[in-house]
Amino acid sequence: MTSAHEHITHHGGSHGHHQEHDDSGQAEILDLDAEVLAEHIASITAWLPLKAEPRRIVDLGCGTGAGTFALLERFPEVHVTAVDASVGHLQLLREKACARGVSDRVRTVQADLDTSPWPDLGAPDLVWASASMHHLAHPGRALRGVYELLAPGGLFAVVELDGFPRFLPADAPEGRPGLEERAHSETDSLHAEHVPHRGADWGPMLAAAGFTVEDERTITVHIEGDRSEAVGRYAHRSLRRIRGAAASALGPEDLAALDELLDVDSPHSILRRDDLAVRTERTVWAARRA
Known part of the structure; x- marks a missing residue:
């Protein structure tokens, strides 16, 4: 699951110095997201209503590989094509694949999913898209692209989140209670303008693209900091x-x-708090190509 954390900046764009720096910051958060939410990612892959174990998977908007590696672990014989707009993220994913001894089961493809035609991604049995579809400028077109990409009877798993995770109690920090929510409110306004599909109900859009939505599940995440x-x-x-x-x-x-x-040196640093928790929700849609 990539993404399984909301990105502040949009996928794609130029790959100059600023983009490389931004990729680095995103990569660190994506890796932490994958580490902290590993059990939840595994539970989603186990829940998928598959009719048979897939042999070929495409991970759309793979980020640094949270979903890719969860799927490789869940299905020991599968091969995954990992697709992302970020060259830096794909390089990190390849390095991880080598370190884990699964490089022969992973292929990376750099592509902007808002462009067409897409590169050749084969005919997968399962397409996985975690926290990536809402970044697209033309999600309807992308959904139709996934429908055409899938093998007949194949499954499309869309994992989306309701926004940034929360970490602090409502009465924190001392003297400025509710600070985290106010900061989120400002970023939510930004995303409403630039990422209008975040928080969307993907069921009707999947149906409009020709899919049969077989199941939907919302997962509430609450992980204590200790x-x-x-x-x-x-x-x-x-x-x-x-x-x-x-x-x-x-x-x-x-x-x-x-x-x-x-401030990591402050006695009030968030790193020194003992009341942190990760609180968020993820919704999964399992849609099949007839």
Whole structure:
């Protein structure tokens, strides 16, 4: 599951110095997301209503490989074609595949899914798209592309999230309670303009593209911070990116409180808190090509 964390910036675009820096920041969050939510990703792959074990899978918007590696583990004989717009993410995915000894079961393809025609991705039995479809400017066209791509009877799994995970209690931090929600509110406004399909109901759009939606499931995620030290790093990196997007809209007191949370040397750093938790929701649609 890529993405299984919302990206602040849109997929695609130029690959200059700024893009490379942004890819690096996204990659770190995607890796932390994969580490912290590993059990939930595995539960989704186990839930998929497959009629037979797939032999060929395409992971659309694969990021750094959370979904790719979960699927490789779930299906020991499968080959995965991992597709993403980011050259940097794909390079990291290939390095991980080599380190895990599965490079012979992974093919990477750099592609912008808003362009057409798509490169040759074979005829997969399963297409997996986690936190990637809502980034597309023309999702209806992409859904029809997936329908044509799938082998007859193949399954399309769309995993989407309701927004950025929350980490802090509602009464935190001391002196500026509700700070996290206010920061999210500002970034939500930004996304409503630039990523209008986030939070969409993909069922009707899948049906319009010709799919039969066989099942839908919403997973509520609540992971206490004491279960993994990675939760603190995940919270820190996520709030740091949100600060970059929301800084101009936050008041000076909120901005100062946020900066104190992000200051790793501060006694009030988010890395020193013992009340963190990862709270989010993911919805999965399982749609079949007739």
